[in-house]
Amino acid sequence: MSIRLIAKKGSTFHDFPYSHPERKCFHCWIINVTPPGPNQCLHDCVYCYAREAIYSNYSEDTLIYNNLPELVEKDLKRLTLCPPISLSNVSDPCQDIPELKREVKRLIQLLMDYGVSFFVTTKGDPSFFLELPGFIEYKPKFIAITIEGTPEVLQLLSPRAPSFHDRVATASKLSNLGIDIVIRLDPVFIHLFQALYGDSWFERIAGLLDVFAATGARHITASTGRLSKKRSPSASHPDVSGWQRLYKVIYSQSPLAAEKFEHEYIYEPHWSGGGYRLRHDLRLGFHRKVRELVEAKGMTYATCQELPAKESDSAGIPHCEGLPLPFAQKQADGSFKPVPGCTANCHVSCRGLSRPPCGRADLVSFEPLRLRNLRFGSSRNFQADQSK
Numbered sequence: 001m002s003i004r005l006i007a008k009k010g011s012t013f014h015d016f017p018y019s020h021p022e023r024k025c026f027h028c029w030i031i032n033v034t035p036p037g038p039n040q041c042l043h044d045c046v047y048c049y050a051r052e053a054i055y056s057n058y059s060e061d062t063l064i065y066n067n068l069p070e071l072v073e074k075d076l077k078r079l080t081l082c083p084p085i086s087l088s089n090v091s092d093p094c095q096d097i098p099e100l101k102r103e104v105k106r107l108i109q110l111l112m113d114y115g116v117s118f119f120v121t122t123k124g125d126p127s128f129f130l131e132l133p134g135f136i137e138y139k140p141k142f143i144a145i146t147i148e149g150t151p152e153v154l155q156l157l158s159p160r161a162p163s164f165h166d167r168v169a170t171a172s173k174l175s176n177l178g179i180d181i182v183i184r185l186d187p188v189f190i191h192l193f194q195a196l197y198g199d200s201w202f203e204r205i206a207g208l209l210d211v212f213a214a215t216g217a218r219h220i221t222a223s224t225g226r227l228s229k230k231r232s233p234s235a236s237h238p239d240v241s242g243w244q245r246l247y248k249v250i251y252s253q254s255p256l257a258a259e260k261f262e263h264e265y266i267y268e269p270h271w272s273g274g275g276y277r278l279r280h281d282l283r284l285g286f287h288r289k290v291r292e293l294v295e296a297k298g299m300t301y302a303t304c305q306e307l308p309a310k311e312s313d314s315a316g317i318p319h320c321e322g323l324p325l326p327f328a329q330k331q332a333d334g335s336f337k338p339v340p341g342c343t344a345n346c347h348v349s350c351r352g353l354s355r356p357p358c359g360r361a362d363l364v365s366f367e368p369l370r371l372r373n374l375r376f377g378s379s380r381n382f383q384a385d386q387s388k
């Protein structure tokens with residue numbers, strides 16, 4: 001397998017695709033730094049479904065986009081309001097691949113030059129961003145480090161990604177420098193914890209939270225995962241579903257825990273897509289217990305998609321990612337400035353407002369954002385507000 005740089009065609013602009021009143025994800029501009037596909041993320045996590053997206057590219061090479069800053073700049077020039085940018089949702093943007101790091105660094109530099117909000121989710125080490133002058137101080141941004149369990153759990157679920165120790169060290173290092181850090185305890189498979197630690201499994205979760213708090217992280221986002229029983233077309237996991245892959249891992253540690261997993265992960269239709277999820281009462285009980293511990297350590301807590309915010313999330317946070325990442329407004333010189341008071345969680349935070357902080361009442365919606373709605377002259381309402 002070799003690394004191949006390719007040009008992306010067309011705009012990168014897309015939001016989370018959820019068009020539902022219960023949508024929980026805030027609005028953002030997702031920029032994927034590679035196409036989806038199994039060879040684009042070398043971490044090869046057991047539970048990964050991001051790499052098996054509908055438009056996956058099953059190339060034998062690892063494909064990396066080499067024209068993102070140029071494409072993104074074209075759109076930035078046309079926008080009046082820029083949503084926060086999420087990097088990258090189908091592959092880890094901080095894999096230890098020099099070509100990838102070079103391209104991601106170019107992109108981050110562009111986002112900083114334009115002054116827009118962004119966040120990066122990774123299991124890798126984003127320290128190469130520190131080579132960019134002003135990266136540490138730049139706001140609004142944060143780094144989310146995924147740590148889905150103890151060292152033993154990570155050995156079983158994501159053995160090709162950096163180790164537990166490395167991920168914790170990265171979170172501490174960046175946080176000590178003053179960079180806002182979120183930890184994603186996601187996905188946490190309680191039956192694997194039960195298989196490894198028996199009756200003391202929850203104590204191991206509590207122990208993890210101590211470690212996370214000690215890194216200086218400000219917020220934890222967690223989920224108990226969503227699994228599919230559809231067979232994978234991927235060459236690395238032929239004819240095996242994500243559910244089966246996980247079942248096998250749990251079974252290898254405890255057939256009894258695997259049996260429990262089989263009974264307690266139940267198919268559930270959902271606004272974010274159907275799949276096998278931890279039974280609702282178990283999920284709710286787990287998250288509430290964890291939230292209590294997290295808040296006692298001075299951090300905030302949220303669940304990713306799988307429970308409504310009012311049932312599981314800390315009060316007062318802007319959205320499940322925890323830290324503020326506002327839309328940014330175009331200035332006369334073409335750069336952007338954060339919109340004070342904007343959470344990017346439009347249909348929740350600005351519900352009922354005829355004049356939301358961005359001046360765009362038409363954005364108060366759960367519908368995914370479209371580029372055309374954010375361009376110059378895209379709203380009569382906006383034009384009227386600007387003339388006041």
Ligand code: SF4
Nearest residue numbers: 041043044045048091
């Ligand atoms: S790091 Fe993320 S995208 Fe990469 S294999 Fe793991 S879960 Fe999938």
Ligand code: SF4
Nearest residue numbers: 342344345346350358
């Ligand atoms: S101010 Fe409100 S409506 Fe406007 S972008 Fe921000 S969250 Fe959405």
